[in-house]
Structure formats: structure tokens, C-alpha cells
Amino acid sequence: MSPGGPALLHAAVVADDPDELVPLCLPVVDAALAVGAPVEVVLDRRGARAFRAARPDAGLQLPSPVDVDAATLGHRLADRETGAVVVGRVCADAAPPDRPFAEDALTVLLADRPLSVVCVYAPAQVEEARRTHPWLLTAGGPVLSPDHTPPATTSPVPAAVLGSSVDRVPVPDGAALAALRHRFAAAVRDAGLDGERAEAAVLAAHEAMLLACGVDLAGRADLPPGDHTLDVRVSAEAVVAECRGVPRDPGGSGMADQDPRFAHLARFCDHATAHDDRHGRTVRVLTGTR
């Protein structure tokens, strides 16, 4: 799990051979074993043998790498038990164009899952490893990767899931909220919604942006300045407002789905989700069009 709390630890570990790799991973592995959480090692025969030798009494799961697909790894891990650990080269061994997609998919899809996913990279891949992982696993434990490029708000989530991005609206401050509503209302109209249901979808998108920016209902109401964006996604079944809040001066806004605003906006759409990460918060509100 992330050192910052019960969320995903998605870390890269850079090692040339199993003898170097195992000591780096053991603190994370032992922490999981200590609480009875499952540990899965997806490495070739040499790597698996090194882990088994290091912890002969632990019930490690050792699937063959050929049975684990990088493209579906996020779904495969989505229902893992709390505290579970996976160590492997699944993404690193994927075809180069697929690697960043697979890593971003893990970062986004598992953002609020209390898991540890440790991706093993060779020293020649260190730059890519640092760029695609929020964390790096070092001899001193997990450290934030200074070179991590967070996934774009839309690209890691396939269009088949949330629809295609049809508009992207920068929302730098509260004065831009009117533009957010105007542009989202146009998309909602184009998607075939009207009347109260269309107005409710716009209200939900507006409130989603405020929640994404951590605006507290009990405190100052206005949107703090930052690089916030609304991504409007439309599919055959739904229109989605994907609000990404990145305040310049992040405060302790607490868990998004426990914020009273989350309960309010959920009344005005069909489905709402919120994800926190170390850079900000993404809130999605979905309204069906059929």
C-alpha cells in the first residue's frame, strides 16, 4: 500500500538480476505476509526461484508470465485483497507502445485500491520506469518518483468505458465555472438530453469540479486557482463530465466520497466516482442518455 495511506503503491524497481531484486522487494513482501495478505510474483523461473528461496515458508503465488497480460492487468488486480502485493515484469515485457498505456491504466484504475504493484524494470529502462510510475522502490523504501508524468485525464480510460472525449475545458479559477457549465450544457444537448435531466447533469458537472478542487461546503466557496480541467466524454449511452482538480496550494480536503458535496452531486446524476492521487483529484459524473 502507499506510504501515504490506504491507496495504491504503484512502484518501479530497477534491478539487473534476481539477487539484486529480491532484497529491494522483501520489505514490501514481508509487510504483506505479516498481515496474511497474498503475494504474487510474476517472474521467469529464475526470479520465482529467488523469491521462493528468500521466503521458503511463505505461500507465494507464482503464476507464469505468459499467463498474465499487461493490457488486462488492472482488471485482474481490481478485486485483490487489501494489502496484496504483486511483483512482476508484466508491463516491462510488453511491447514498447503498450507499456505506458498499461502503467497509466494501473495508476488510474487501481488508484484507490490498497495494493502494492511493483514493476520490475532493467537498468536500461530506468528513465521509462521513472516516468511511468508514481513511486520508486529503493533500498531505503518507496520514494516518490520526481519524473513521473501523471496520465492525462482521458487517455488511460478507454473510450469503450467512458466514451470519447468531445471537449476539454480549462478551468483556471472560479470565473471559468460559467464556461464549464455552458460548454457541458452544449454537449449534454448534443447528446440528446433536455429539460430537468439536462439541467441536473450540468449541476452535477459544476459540483464535480468544486469537489475535484477540494472546495469545502463549510468554508470559502470559490474555486482555488489551479490547472483544473473538464473533459467531456460522450458515448452512445451516457455523457460524462470528468473533472480534474489540481489546486496550486493543496489543502487537506479529506476523502472525496465522504465530502457532503459528493452526496449532493450524486443526487443529480446516475453515477459518480472520485479518485485522489498525490497530484490532485478526479471526479467523474455520468448521466445516461437513454
Next chain:
Amino acid sequence: MTVDAGPAHAHLLQVAESDHAQRVGTAAWLDRELAFGAKVFYKGWLGDDGRIEKHWIAGPQATVRTRRALETGQLEFMAFPHLIDLVGGTAEGLHRVQSEELHRALDEGWTSVAMTQESSRRPLGDADEVAVFARQEGGYDALADRFPLHVLCQLTTAVENEAAVVHSLGIHHRGVLDVGWGARESCGRWRVSGDLDAHVAQRFGGALTGAMRQALADAEEGTGRSPDLHVDLAAVGFVDVACAQLMVLAARSAPAGQRLVLHDPPRLLRRLLDALERPDSIVLSEGGAA
């Protein structure tokens, strides 16, 4: 934002978030008043060199008509420090200056008079200062009721503290032109227009509080009026959670017997207020007489 539309308000507070936006709105107001043949008195700040030539109304940001009016005397400028010397820091002093200017203009044969002042940058840090400010502004109302006088008070939020902004809105609730919303008092109703969202919530809250307080004060003066505040929302297109919550808070904090009656509310407002546990002192009315 511009005031160059619709009938002129006798006493209007123009709210802008930057000097530039304030000048755009004021330039339009000035041009219209001058075009309709009013004598205009302008109170404002000069730079360190104290030269009117450096003020924006003498430069290209003003219209040709405004610059010519400065030369002919149709537009008179007074610097704030000089005004403060004349007024002596009292409401009575300001009333005297207002009255002298008005009567001098009428004696000179001008058919109407207009007065405007820039954001005063007063801290309004305590109740006494707020009371003096309210009495000073009341002087404009008293004159506008009896004479052909238009008053434009400029409030630039970038140069004022939060307390000054909120109190200014409360004192000027009868005529407000803000970013994206406005309010005016007419036929016993407080008529609000535009979008009420988190960006303007603090200002809307200040105006609402002022309107509630005024309704109560009018009732307590033995006028036979009800202390209820009747708010006409027919021209409001959007209300978010923050502003709906302000309505709930205003109603909850009102003394027993005072109600907030909302006429023609946007259709989602009822759902929002119900989600916020609307108190009995908020009454929703679809049309009908006040």
C-alpha cells in the same frame, strides 16, 4: 460586464474583479450618462503625481465624449483625499457634499445629475465603520428619491478585503450588477438575475443578508409591512449548492416570524433545498403576487 443596457438604476453597485473590468463597465455608464445630458461628478484615486491627465478617464480607455466632458466641465473629477478633507470622516459631511454638488448642477441648468465613485478601499473592520458607510450610502438613496440623480458605486474586489466586499453588497443590495448576476429591488420584491454559483456565493450571501436585514428593519419601523423577504428568481438560470446553502443559512439565522419567500425558483432549486433540509421559513412560490 457592462452597464450599458437597460434602464439606469438610481443607485447601483457595480462589482468587478479587476481594474480593467471595472473601467470597461464604468466607461459605458459614463458615456451613457453624458450622452443623456447629465452633469457627472466622479470621485476617484489619482497616482502619486496627483495629475488627472494620468487617470484613465482622461486617457484612451475612456470615450471621446468623456474626455471632452472633462474639458467642458460636464464631468468633474474629485480626488478621494480632497473629498475626505471636505467630509471630515462623517456621514453628515458626505451628505453635505453630495447635496451641494447636486443643487449646484441643477442650478446650472443640467436636467439630470450622475455621481460615481471608485472602490473606496475602506477596511470596514468594525460595526461602527460599517454603520457610517451605510448612512453615507443612504444619503445617495435619499437624494435619488427626490431628484433626477443616478449613482454608480464601483466595487473592485481585487483591491478590497473580504469584509468590505460583503458589507458593500449588503448595503447596496437594492441595486447590484456583479459578474454573472445582479439584483434590484422593485415592487416589494428583491429581483435577482443571472447565475448564482460558488464564484459569487460570498457576494450573493452579503447581498441576501443585507436584504433580509432591511426587510426586518422596514417592518420594525411600524410601516405595517411583513418582515418576509420576497425574492423573485424568475430571471435566475442557475443556482448551485453553495448559494442554495446560503439561502438556507439566511433563513435559519433569521428571527422568528421572518420568512424567505422564493418566487419562481429554477426547477432544480427545490430539489437542492430539500437536500439541504430546507427549513419551514423558506417558502417556495410559483408566481403570484408578493
